[in-house]
Amino acid sequence: MMERISADVAIIGGGIMGSSAALFLRRMGLSVVLLERDLCGSRSSGVNYGGVRRQGRPLSQLPLSQRAQGIWSQLPELIGIDGEYLRSGHLKIARSEADLAALESYREHTRDFGMALEMLSARALRERCPWLGKAAVGASLCPEDGQANPRLVSPAFALAARRLGADVREQTRIDEAAHDGSAFVMRSGDALEVRARHLLNCAGAWAGTIAAQFGDAVPMESGHPEMAVTEPLPVFLNFSLGVEGGGVYARQVARGNCVIGGGRGYALDDQRARVQRSGLATLMQQTVELLPTLRNAHIIRTWSGTEGYLPDRQPVLGPSATTPGLIHAFGFAGGGFQLGPAVGAVLADLVRDGQTATPLAAFSVSRFTSNPRVATTGLVPSAVV
Incomplete structure (x- = not known):
């Protein structure tokens, strides 16, 4: 019945x-x-x-994102766990002078949203993040953004x-x-x-x-982002990392694994998706350019999913x-x-x-x-x- x-x-x-x-x-x-x-x-x-970031969102999304920021701080009271939520800071990397200009423009347009964005020159970035590769020429830091375990x-x-x-x-x-x-x-x-x-x-x-x-x-339309995670490594990456204009994003969890995303996978059917070998190779090449420490790291798992665009x-x-x-x-x-x-x-x-x-x-x-x-x-x- x-x-x-x-x-x-x-x-x-x-x-x-x-x-x-x-x-x-x-x-x-x-x-x-x-x-x-x-x-x-x-x-x-x-x-x-697992990124919990406001930086980089369109201005129209920032009121919603700001409301979410307040709720994320209440996770233990709301759902009983902290979900590995950490306000590690979100660092958005510039790879060119045009990227730096775009990041500076974004900071000017979002001053009223309380994100306290901090521009970092190439020198300041090297002093603060010695693990970054030469592809990074500057960055914008949102110190209160972070990451969690989805x-x-x-x-x-x-x-x-x-x-x-x-x-x-x-x-x-x-x-x-x-x-x-x-x-x-x-x-x-x-x-x-x-x-x-x-x-x-x-x-x-x-x-x-x-x-x-x-x-x-x-x-x-459906999209299928490619994701990968490395073996546990000595902790070095103290921010959630993004790139102006898109591409690689990466973070490192407390146990040492680096979570890496970028590129596009493909659908097996309307329920399942997979990474593409060629796409994963490109993703890892771009990642190593920014994070040379990962050059010899072992990838222990890859996956994709289905999102609406x-x-x-x-x-x-x-x-x-x-x-x-x-x-x-x-x-x-x-x-x-x-x-x-x-x-x-x-x-x-x-x-x-x-x-x-x-x-x-x-x-x-x-x-x-x-x-x-x-x-x-x-x-x-x-x-x-």
Whole structure:
């Protein structure tokens, strides 16, 4: 027999955004069902690089990122662990004079956001970071940015929500999602039916399928970042490292392993992705140019994942353009881990209050659609989500 349950809010997607939304909603006293096709935090929220940075984000994202910065400092109280969160500082490397000019311009435009960015000349950089290679000619340091372990943090939000009474359903694939005129209805085969007054679409790279079913079609594409981790090494890298203009990013954890990212892998199918041998070789060459210490380091594991990218590299975050009660949060283009807890808090605001103090205009789904706001009714089978 089909199990039928009801809640104030149903959430599709158990990554850091869906799980943190579940936690904040439960703290508000609302009933929540969290539906995850795999295990919570097992997709991009759990396999990303682990950077917790504000530096380098578009100005439109900084209010959201600043809100997240405050939440990250409360992790032990919120989820019961620190998640290896460390404000190590984020160092963004310049490899040319043009890069330095871009970093200086960014510092000027972001002075009102309290990041305290510090420009480092080539000489100051060498004195502070003697482990850097000659490719680095300067840098911008954000001292309060940092890093965390996504494999610990993302699932912990779901566990914390469950402890507060959220109904967390893992390994539950949603086959149908629609509004029947009175409530949202989600079905998982012939085993489960969920009814809810509000629906949060937090399905990551697969969220476009859900959005399209409700008339909010967006031109989202999937990307597959390449990641690698080295054997444990003597600790030398005391910052989370990025590069102006993109490319390599790297950090070193307390046990000595260096986590390295950059480049693009490929999809095996709609669920699995892998690194490319040629891409990994290029990534490691670029890494060694910046971090010569890694020249003879052994790579002990590589992986990739699947992330959603929109043409403007900005997310969709906010109400549906067509269906009252539907709220989207997807398309974070590889930068969603740091933002995740604030996205969850914003989603909870929108459910409870219908508004939020965090500016969201740049993230409206309406930038991709001119559809009038009309409710979608009738159950229509969806693609696998």
